[in-house]
Amino acid sequence: MSSTDAPRRATIADVAREAGVATSTASVVFSGKAKVAAATRDRVLSAAAELGYAGPDPRAASLRRGRSGIVAVVLEGHLRTAFLDPVTTAMMDGLTDGLADLSSGILLMRDEAGDDAAALANAPVDAVVLIGCSGRARASLEIVRARGLPVVVIEGEAGEGIPRITLDxxxxxxxxxxxxxxxxxxxxxxxxxxxxxxxxxxxxxxxxxxxxxxxxxxxxxxxxxxxxxxxxxxxxxxxxxxxxxxxxxxxxxxxxxxxxxxxxxxxxxxxxxxxxxxxxxxxxxxxxxxxxxxxxxxxxxxxxxxxxxxQPAVEKGRAAGEQVARMLRGERGVTQHFTCRFRAGTTTAPPANR
Structure with a gap:
């Protein structure tokens, strides 16, 4: 191996060989799906530490399930300005929370035509969240529906059968x-x-x-x-x-x-x-x-x-993530409606000529 080549990632088979156990036994230690004798478990974990093996590659697990482990989030307009709006930032925080159980990564995309639309048509993603569903975003929705991917729309008309996160x-x-x-x-x-x-x-x-x-x-x-x-x-x-x-x-x-x-x-x-x-x-x-x-x-x-x-921006994002998780589990996604709370501040008062 040349000095520029990355070292080969240790596999579960390497760990099993080092620990002197069957590959299936080593796999059980990391999956936790069955009990293993304490001494055996310790040998496997010690071998893993020696080889620098941190656990199963989540990408491989995703492929076995026929999934990429990625959820696309389609934002309106330029990505460089999207996160200048604290509402978008809060929704993304909530979305990440809602997807936590899936351990999914998030791919940010924009609702543009041309190359961006082609990217969405071919992106290796498991589901899509559309923030808003206006203009070009509706074209994105049609691409996603044609692919048969689970999709959730945050604030926007999505058509029959598409779960939405709505606000009053x-x-x-x-x-x-x-x-x-x-x-x-x-x-x-x-x-x-x-x-x-x-x-x-x-x-x-x-x-x-x-x-x-x-x-x-x-x-x-x-x-x-x-x-x-x-x-x-x-x-x-x-x-x-x-x-x-x-x-x-x-x-x-x-x-x-x-x-x-x-x-x-x-x-x-x-x-x-x-x-x-x-x-x-x-x-x-x-x-x-x-x-x-x-x-x-x-x-x-x-x-x-x-x-x-x-408005409950974090809650809206979290609800979208939870609906994605539901649909990836094979359950039906549902629309959820949120309400705002009025706050009277100090920037409004009776007009001076009243």
């Missing part, structure tokens, strides 16, 4: 809007998440809304407009603080047309609106009330507490 987006948004209305606000503006995969920052028109493909955005807007049906809205290009600043500047630039409250579809966007207001010398909530959605911990908003709807 419309009801929670309506609750925030009623809170602001009850404070006396009538001149309200909205900042939405992207409407589609184009992620255009622009006013939300009837035509754009009719063509929208992001279910979460539409659901939250529907809930808000139950209370403020005529409120103008601008779609952001993503859930980022900097994007909230940009949209906030658009909404607050003209003092004559300035709203008394802004309702944003994410906490990060809401923080951006607050920063835009501060740039203009506006005080929150004295001059402008601002509310968000998500209930994440956000740095950089001094000593205020954001009025928001707190």
């Amino acid at each position: 987006n419309a009801a929670a948004s309506a609750t925030i809007a009623r809170h602001v209305r009850d404070l006396g606000h009538r001149d309200v503006a909205l900042v939405t998440l992207p409407l589609d995969s184009d992620r255009e920052r622009a006013p939300v028109t009837d035509a754009r809304l009719a063509a929208a493909t992001v279910d979460v955005t539409v659901e939250r807007l529907t809930g808000t407009r139950e209370v403020f049906p005529d409120a103008p809205a601008v779609s952001a290009s993503g859930s980022f603080i900097d994007e909230g600043v940009r949209v906030g500047r658009l909404l607050l630039a003209d003092p004559a047309a300035r709203p008394t409250a802004v309702l944003a579809q994410s906490d990060l966007l809401a923080v951006g609106v607050i920063r835009a207001a501060e740039e203009l010398g506006l005080r929150v909530p004295d001059d402008l009330s601002v509310a968000g959605f998500d209930g994440i911990a956000v740095d950089g908003i001094s000593d205020v507490t954001l009025t928001t709807s707190v």
Whole structure:
């Protein structure tokens, strides 16, 4: 063997030979499926330690089961920005917890056409989790269904027979809007998440809304407009603080047309609106009330507490992982619904002219 070659990985047969026992006996020691005499067990473990054998190769076990030991997670948009959103990070933490019993690895993929779609069609995975099911993600869903793989969708319409993890987006948004209305606000503006995969920052028109493909955005807007049906809205290009600043500047630039409250579809966007207001010398909530959605911990908003709807992001991810585990055990996956908790913070108050 040359100096550049990796040493051969010790096998269970090597351990058995070193310990002077049958291969099946050594295998039982590591599987724990039957009792072995203490002396025999000690000889096997001692031989394993001597040879550097840590246990069966999980990849081999997966292959014997006809599985890869990998679950694909398809995210919307660019992977480099996906984890800038604390909600995504929390969901992934929960998903990992839910998959713990499977000892599965996670393969991150994006919902793009072309090479990425081909990759999903051929990826050696046991199951797929789609975070959102909008636009291109629906094409990913069709690829997965054609392969016959178990699939779970977190927040998105998936069609009949696909287990989903859903959230009361419309009801929670309506609750925030009623809170602001009850404070006396009538001149309200909205900042939405992207409407589609184009992620255009622009006013939300009837035509754009009719063509929208992001279910979460539409659901939250529907809930808000139950209370403020005529409120103008601008779609952001993503859930980022900097994007909230940009949209906030658009909404607050003209003092004559300035709203008394802004309702944003994410906490990060809401923080951006607050920063835009501060740039203009506006005080929150004295001059402008601002509310968000998500209930994440956000740095950089001094000593205020954001009025928001707190969603169970970790629990959503965990539920998705548990449904994947159920289906890989041959059980039927089920849809689970989660609800948000309204939190009145210090960023909303009665309008100054009330």
